[in-house]
Amino acid sequence: MSDASTGQVSMSDVSKTFTLKVDGQIQIVPALKSVNFDVKQAEIVTLIGPSGCGKTTALRILMGLETASRGKVTVGGKQVNGCGYDRGLVFQHAELLPWLTAAQNVMFGLEMKGMRGAELRDTALRYLDLVGLKDAANRRPYQLSGGMKQRVGIARALAIDPEVLLMDEPFGALDAQTRETLQGELLDIQARTKKTIIFVTHDLDEAVLLADRIIVMRAGSIQETIQVPLQRPRGNLGALRGTAEFAEARYKVWKALHGAEAVH
Amino acid sequence: MSKIETISAPTGNDDAPKLKREMPKWAITTMSVSVVILAWEFFGRDVNPIFGSYPTAISVAFWKLLVSGQLLAALTQSLKAFVVGYGLSVLIGVPLGLLIGRSRFLEAAIGVFITGAYAMPLVALVPLLVLWMGLGFAVKACVVFLMAVFPIVINTWLGVRAVPKTLIEVGKSFVASDFTILRRIVLPATIPYIMAGIKLAVGRGVVAMVIAEFFTAISGLGAIIINAANAFDTARMFVPVIVLMVLATMLNSFVGWIERKVAPWQVELSGRDEG
Ligand SMILES: Nc1ncnc2c1ncn2[C@@H]1O[C@H](COP(=O)(O)OP(=O)(O)O)[C@@H](O)[C@H]1O
Numbered sequence: 001m002s003d004a005s006t007g008q009v010s011m012s013d014v015s016k017t018f019t020l021k022v023d024g025q026i027q028i029v030p031a032l033k034s035v036n037f038d039v040k041q042a043e044i045v046t047l048i049g050p051s052g053c054g055k056t057t058a059l060r061i062l063m064g065l066e067t068a069s070r071g072k073v074t075v076g077g078k079q080v081n082g083c084g085y086d087r088g089l090v091f092q093h094a095e096l097l098p099w100l101t102a103a104q105n106v107m108f109g110l111e112m113k114g115m116r117g118a119e120l121r122d123t124a125l126r127y128l129d130l131v132g133l134k135d136a137a138n139r140r141p142y143q144l145s146g147g148m149k150q151r152v153g154i155a156r157a158l159a160i161d162p163e164v165l166l167m168d169e170p171f172g173a174l175d176a177q178t179r180e181t182l183q184g185e186l187l188d189i190q191a192r193t194k195k196t197i198i199f200v201t202h203d204l205d206e207a208v209l210l211a212d213r214i215i216v217m218r219a220g221s222i223q224e225t226i227q228v229p230l231q232r233p234r235g236n237l238g239a240l241r242g243t244a245e246f247a248e249a250r251y252k253v254w255k256a257l258h259g260a261e262a263v264h
Numbered sequence: 265m266s267k268i269e270t271i272s273a274p275t276g277n278d279d280a281p282k283l284k285r286e287m288p289k290w291a292i293t294t295m296s297v298s299v300v301i302l303a304w305e306f307f308g309r310d311v312n313p314i315f316g317s318y319p320t321a322i323s324v325a326f327w328k329l330l331v332s333g334q335l336l337a338a339l340t341q342s343l344k345a346f347v348v349g350y351g352l353s354v355l356i357g358v359p360l361g362l363l364i365g366r367s368r369f370l371e372a373a374i375g376v377f378i379t380g381a382y383a384m385p386l387v388a389l390v391p392l393l394v395l396w397m398g399l400g401f402a403v404k405a406c407v408v409f410l411m412a413v414f415p416i417v418i419n420t421w422l423g424v425r426a427v428p429k430t431l432i433e434v435g436k437s438f439v440a441s442d443f444t445i446l447r448r449i450v451l452p453a454t455i456p457y458i459m460a461g462i463k464l465a466v467g468r469g470v471v472a473m474v475i476a477e478f479f480t481a482i483s484g485l486g487a488i489i490i491n492a493a494n495a496f497d498t499a500r501m502f503v504p505v506i507v508l509m510v511l512a513t514m515l516n517s518f519v520g521w522i523e524r525k526v527a528p529w530q531v532e533l534s535g536r537d538e539g
Pocket residue numbers: 018019020029030031049050051052053054055056057058
C-alpha cells in the first residue's frame with residue numbers, strides 16, 4: 001500500500017508550536033521547525049538528540065496524540081488524523097494499567113480493537129510469549145521489574161498488529177544489562193514481524209545498534225541523517241560494539257550531535 | 265489482613281523470610297479504647313449525673329432501652345432513612361463526580377454549585393425541607409442525601425483530575441471512546457479517592473440523620489436523644505450517641521473492606537498494612 005516515493009511513514013514540512021502561559025505571559029515554544037523525513041517499510045529509524053529537541057513531539061504527532069501546526073503527516077499513504085490501529089505506541093515508562101494483570105493489559109488493546117472471546121486471551125498470551133513473559137501473565141504491574149513492564153508495553157503495542165511501532169525512549173530508565181537484552185530482543189522481534197520502527201533515544205550506542213538510519217535532531221530541526229552501514233541481522237550486539245564500522249558510525253553521530261563547535 | 269507474598273524472589277540472596285513481630289493494629293485499637301473507657305468511668309463518676317455520665321451508667325440505660333424494644337425500633341427507623349439517603353448519595357455522587365472531572369463544560373457550569381453546596385449550612389435549611397416534605401421518612405432521607413452527596417462528588421472529581429494524563433493516552437492510543445476511557449481507565453484509577461469520599465460521607469450522613477430527627481423529633485435515635493435531654497437523663501441520652509458512633513466506625517471499616525476487595529492493587533501500591 002505504501003508507495004515507493006513517500007515511504008510508509010512520512011513527515012513533510014511539519015512544524016509544531018506550543019502556546020503556554022508562564023506567569024501570565026503567553027509564550028510560544030517552537031517544538032518542531034519544518035521537519036521532513038520518510039521511513040520505509042520494515043526500516044528501523046532512531047531519532048536522537050538532546051532533551052527538549054522535539055523527539056517526543058515528533059513521535060506524538062505521528063501517533064496522532066498531538067496535531068501538527070503545519071505540514072503533512074502520512075502513515076501508509078493515509079493522512080494521520082488521530083490515533084489508529086496501524087500505529088502502536090510504546091511509552092517511556094510502559095504506562096501499564098496498574099489494576100490489570102500483564103495478560104489483561106495486553107488484552108486491553110485487543111478489546112479496544114474489537115476482539116472478543118477465547119481468541120482474546122490466546123492472542124495476548126502469544127504476544128507475552130513473544131516478549132518472553134508467558135510465566136508472568138497473571139502478575140500485576142507492581143509485581144514486575146522495570147524491564148518486564150516494558151516488555152508488557154511492547155507486547156501490548158505489538159498485539160494489535162500495527163504496521164508501525166513508535167517507541168519513546170522505552171529502555172531509557174532501565175539498567176545497562178536489561179537494556180542490552182531488550183535491544184537484542186527488539187531486533188529479533190523486528191526480524192520476525194517486519195514492523196517499521198521509529199525509536200526515540202538519547203543513547204548513542206542504542207541509536208547505532210538498532211538503526212538502519214539515524215535522524216539527529218537539534219532544537220526542533222533535523223541536523224543530519226546518517227545511514228548505518230551495518231548489515232542485518234545484527235547478530236551478537238556485544239561483538240558488534242567492537243567492530244570498526246560500529247565505532248565509525250558512532251563517531252559520525254557523535255559529531256552530528258555535538259555540532260561544529262565540538263570538533264575543533 | 266493481606267500478606268505480601270513474594271513469588272520466586274528475584275534476588276535469591278536473602279537467607280530466610282524475615283517476619284516482623286509487631287503488635288497487630290486491632291490489639292492496639294482495643295487497648296486504646298479500653299484505656300479511654302476506664303478513664304471515663306474513673307473520672308465520670310465524680311460528675312453530677314445531669315452534667316455528665318460514665319460507661320456503667322450508660323450500659324444500664326442501654327440495657328433498659330434494649331429490653332423495652334425502644335432502641336431497636338428507633339434504630340430501624342433511623343437506619344432506613346440513612347440507608348436510602350446514603351445509598352442515593354453514592355449512586356448519584358460517583359457518576360456525577362466522574363462526569364464533572366472529565367468534562368470541562370460541566371466543571372465550569374456546575375462545579376461552582378457543588379463546592380458551594382458542600383459548605384452549605386444545612387441545619388438552617390432543614391425547617392424549610394420539613395415544610396416541603398413533612399415530618400416523615402422523606403425529609404430524613406433527603407437531609408442525609410444532601411449532607412453525604414457533596415463530599416462524594418468532590419472527592420471523585422478531584423480523583424479524576426489526579427489521573428495521570430499518560431494513562432488516558434494509553435486509552436487514546438488504542439482508539440478508545442471517551443466513555444470507554446471513563447469506565448475502563450478513569451474509574452479504576454479514581455477508586456482510592458472515591459472510597460475516601462464515601463468514608464467521609466458516613467460521618468456526615470450520620471450527623472445529618474440526627475439533625476433531621478431533632479427537627480422532626482418524633483422518631484428514630486434523634487428522638488431518644490432529644491427526649492432524654494429534655495428529661496435530664498444524661499446516661500440515656502448517651503446511648504444513641506454511642507450506638508451511632510459505633511455504627512459509623514463499623515460502616516467505615518466495611519467500606520475499607522470493600523475497597524480492598526475491589527481495588528486490591530491499591531493496597532499493594534501504597535504499601536499500607538491493613539492488618
Ligand atoms: N505539551 C506541551 N506544552 C508546552 N510545551 C511543550 C509541550 N510538550 C513539549 N513542549 C516543549 O517542546 C519542546 C520539545 O519537547 P519534547 O518533544 O518533549 O522534547 P524531547 O522528547 O526531545 O526531549 C520542549 O521545549 C518542550 O518544553
